[in-house]
Amino acid sequence: MTTTRHYGMDWLRIGAFGLLIFYHIGMYFVPWGWHVKIAAPMDWVQIPMMATNSWRLPLLFLVSGYASAALFAKTEEAGAFMRSRSARLLIPLAFGIVVIIPVQPWIELVTQHGYAHGFAHFWLYDYFRFGTLEGIVLPTWQHLWFVVYLYVYTALAALLLVLFPVAARARIADAAARWLGGWGMLVTPFAVWLAILLAFPGHRDTHALFDDGPAHLHFLVPFFIGWLLRVRPALFDAVARCWPVAAVLAVAAYVWIVWAMWAAPGEGPPPAGIVTPFMVVRLVQGWAAIVALVGVADRWWNRDHPRRATLAEAVFPFYIIHQTIIVVAGWYLLRAGVAALPSFWTLIVATVTGCWLFYAIGRSIGWLRPLIGLRRKAGRV
Numbered sequence: 361m362t363t364t365r366h367y368g369m370d371w372l373r374i375g376a377f378g379l380l381i382f383y384h385i386g387m388y389f390v391p392w393g394w395h396v397k398i399a400a401p402m403d404w405v406q407i408p409m410m411a412t413n414s415w416r417l418p419l420l421f422l423v424s425g426y427a428s429a430a431l432f433a434k435t436e437e438a439g440a441f442m443r444s445r446s447a448r449l450l451i452p453l454a455f456g457i458v459v460i461i462p463v464q465p466w467i468e469l470v471t472q473h474g475y476a477h478g479f480a481h482f483w484l485y486d487y488f489r490f491g492t493l494e495g496i497v498l499p500t501w502q503h504l505w506f507v508v509y510l511y512v513y514t515a516l517a518a519l520l521l522v523l524f525p526v527a528a529r530a531r532i533a534d535a536a537a538r539w540l541g542g543w544g545m546l547v548t549p550f551a552v553w554l555a556i557l558l559a560f561p562g563h564r565d566t567h568a569l570f571d572d573g574p575a576h577l578h579f580l581v582p583f584f585i586g587w588l589l590r591v592r593p594a595l596f597d598a599v600a601r602c603w604p605v606a607a608v609l610a611v612a613a614y615v616w617i618v619w620a621m622w623a624a625p626g627e628g629p630p631p632a633g634i635v636t637p638f639m640v641v642r643l644v645q646g647w648a649a650i651v652a653l654v655g656v657a658d659r660w661w662n663r664d665h666p667r668r669a670t671l672a673e674a675v676f677p678f679y680i681i682h683q684t685i686i687v688v689a690g691w692y693l694l695r696a697g698v699a700a701l702p703s704f705w706t707l708i709v710a711t712v713t714g715c716w717l718f719y720a721i722g723r724s725i726g727w728l729r730p731l732i733g734l735r736r737k738a739g740r741v
Contacts, residue, residue, distance in 0.1 A: 365430075366426075366590075366593070366658070366662055367661065367662050367663055367664050367665075367668060368657035368658050368659075368660075368661035368662035368663075369423060369426050369427075369589075369654075369657060370668055370672050371657060371661040371668070372419075372423055372653060372654065372657040372661065373423040373424075373426075373427065373672065373675065374668075374671045374672060374675055376416065376419045376420050376423055377420070377675040377676075377678060377679050378675070378678075379412060379416060380416060380420065380679065380682075381678065381682045381686075381711060381712075381715070382708075383409065383412060383416060384503070384682065384683050384686050385686055385704070385707045385708060385711060386405060386408070386409050387409075387686075388686065388690045388693075388703070388707060389401060389402055389405045389700060389703075389704070390402070390405040390406055390409050391403060391405075391406070392406075395464050395465070395467060395468040395502075395687045396467050396468065396471055396687050396690040396691050396694060397471075397690075397694070398690075398693075398694065398700060398703060399694060399697070400700075402700065403625065406621060407618055407621065410614070410617055410618070410621065411614055412649075413642075414642040414643070414645045414646035414649070415610075415645065415646040415647070415649040415650050415653075417506075417579065418578070418579060418581070418582040418646060418647075418650060419582070419649075419650050419653065420506065421509075421510070421513070421579045421580075421582045421583040421586065422582035422583065422585060422586035422589075422650060422654070423586060424510050424513075424583065424586065425513075425582065425583035425584060425585065425586025425587040425589075425590075426586035426587065426589050426590045427586075428445070428514050428517060428583075428586075428587060429586070429587040429588075429589075429590035429591055430590055431444060431445070432517075432521070433590070433591075438518045438519075438521045438522045441518055441521075442514070442515065442518045445511065445514045445515075445518075446511075447730065448676075448733055448735075449507050449510065449511045449514075449733070450511065451730045451731060451733075452507070452676070452680055452730070452731055452732055452733040453501065453504055453507045453508065453511070455680075455731040455732075456501070456504045456507075456680050457499055457500070457501050457504065458499075460680060460681060460684050461499075461500060461501065461502045461504065461684065462479075462482070462483050462487045462499070463479060463684060463687070463688060464500075464502050464683065464684055464687045465487070465493075465496050465498060465500055465502070466479050466482045466483075466487075467687055467688070467691045468496065468687075469482070469493065469494055469496065470691075471691065471694065473494040475493075475494070486498065487499055497568070502683065503679075503683040504680070505567035505568075505569075506679075508569055509567075509569070509576070509579060510583075512569070512576075513576075513579070513580060513583050516580075517584075517587065533588060533591055533592055534592070536584075536588055536592075537588060537592040537594070537595055540585065540588065540595055540598060541595070541598050542598055542601060543598075543601070543602060544598065545595065545598040545599055545601075545602050545651060546602040546605065546606055546609075546647070546648065546651055549581050549582070549585060549647050550643060550644065550647045550648075552581050553578060553581060553643045553646070553647060554640065554643060556574055556577045556578055557635060557639060557640070557643065558635060559574070560573075560574035561632070561633050561634060561635045562632030562633045562634075563575070564629075582650065589654070596654075596658050599651060599654050599655045599658060600655060600658065600659065602651050602655070603651050603652045603654065603655020603656065603659075604652075604655070606647075606648040606649070606651035606652040606655065607648070607649075607652035607655075609644060609645075609648035610644075610645050610648035610649040610652055613641050613642070613644045613645035613648065614645050616641050617638070617641060617642065617645065620637075620638055620641075673723070673734065674715075674716075674719045676732070676733040676734075677715070677718055677719040677722055677723075677732040677733055677734065678715040678718075678719060680718075680732055680733060681714065681715055681718040681732075682711055682714075682715050685710060685711050685714040685715065686707060686710075686711055689706065689707055689710040689711070689714075690703075690707065693706060693707070718732065719732070722734065
């Protein structure tokens with residue numbers, strides 16, 4: 361393992377979380393189910409949303425796997441590694457569930473289920489029911505499901521680090537690197553994803569942890585590949601070989617997806633147990649796009665910038681707060697009957713401004729820092 365920091369992976373992490381914010385802004389306009397929707401959702405918004413739909417979450421797990429391996433390289437001990445991860449993930453998760461998240465299900469209940477009570481009543485009497493209300497499980501972690509899954513995957517990695525001695529871990533990493541070497545970086549993960557799809561063709565991701573086994577298998581692939589990129593950096597050579605072809609495949613797959621959606625508008629999900637060409641092509645698009653983005657990050661973004669450290673520190677607080685800002689702002693825009701274009705720009709301005717304020721205020725107050733996922737003392741991450 362090299363101790364050299366890969367700035368390209370930092371920029372890829374920053375970009376991945378930034379993209380997630382814009383994706384969730386798009387959820388206000390697209391016909392898919394979400395916590396708050398514009399009065400007249402627009403079918404065409406599905407097209408730009410599908411450009412990232414198949415790879416945005418796996419990419420987040422890949423860059424998180426890389427960052428987790430980098431942190432373990434600093435701690436060099438599984439117990440210290442998990443203590444650090446617990447402080448940085450579980451504390452903001454608990455804070456988010458209790459303070460940040462509750463307004464989201466309340467707005468969903470008010471706008472989509474006719475809930476008649478105010479937010480204070482909801483938080484005091486309904487949110488902590490540890491049951492369901494109109495089909496919504498309460499309390500909930502909503503978009504913070506990613507933090508839960510990341511913590512579980514990190515704990516799994518720590519367990520493997522404890523169970524296997526250094527020599528055995530080295531042999532496993534070397535074997536995995538051989539499978540991913542050359543064109544294996546493009547072919548092998550896709551083959552694993554395809555096997556998961558064929559084994560569990562009817563599964564729909566739940567983000568509920570305990571009933572989401574196929575999704576865990578799907579996300580663990582990029583998480584551990586991200587880890588391997590950190591512990592076996594020679595794999596970036598495989599990425600360098602594959603990424604131009606991967607970029608072409610990703611674009612071609614996306615063009616086919618757009619064509620398929622326009623050719624069969626309004627077509628619902630297939631019957632359980634049926635694997636369609638659409639599902640397979642989405643897997644091609646998803647992994648090819650990830651390889652291409654890692655290749656671009658390695659080729660052109662592996663350089664520092666005065667703002668990199670600040671942006672890298674800010675992405676987790678941004679992630680914690682962004683969806684609540686979007687849902688609350690969207691609720692006010694819906695009530696005011698604001699049209700689509702001004703709603704879009706308003707959501708962008710409100711979300712970016714709110715996220716920066718949340719980060720700036722939280723990082724400047726010592727006791728707030730752990731609640732928003734920052735170290736107790738200011739410093740680089």
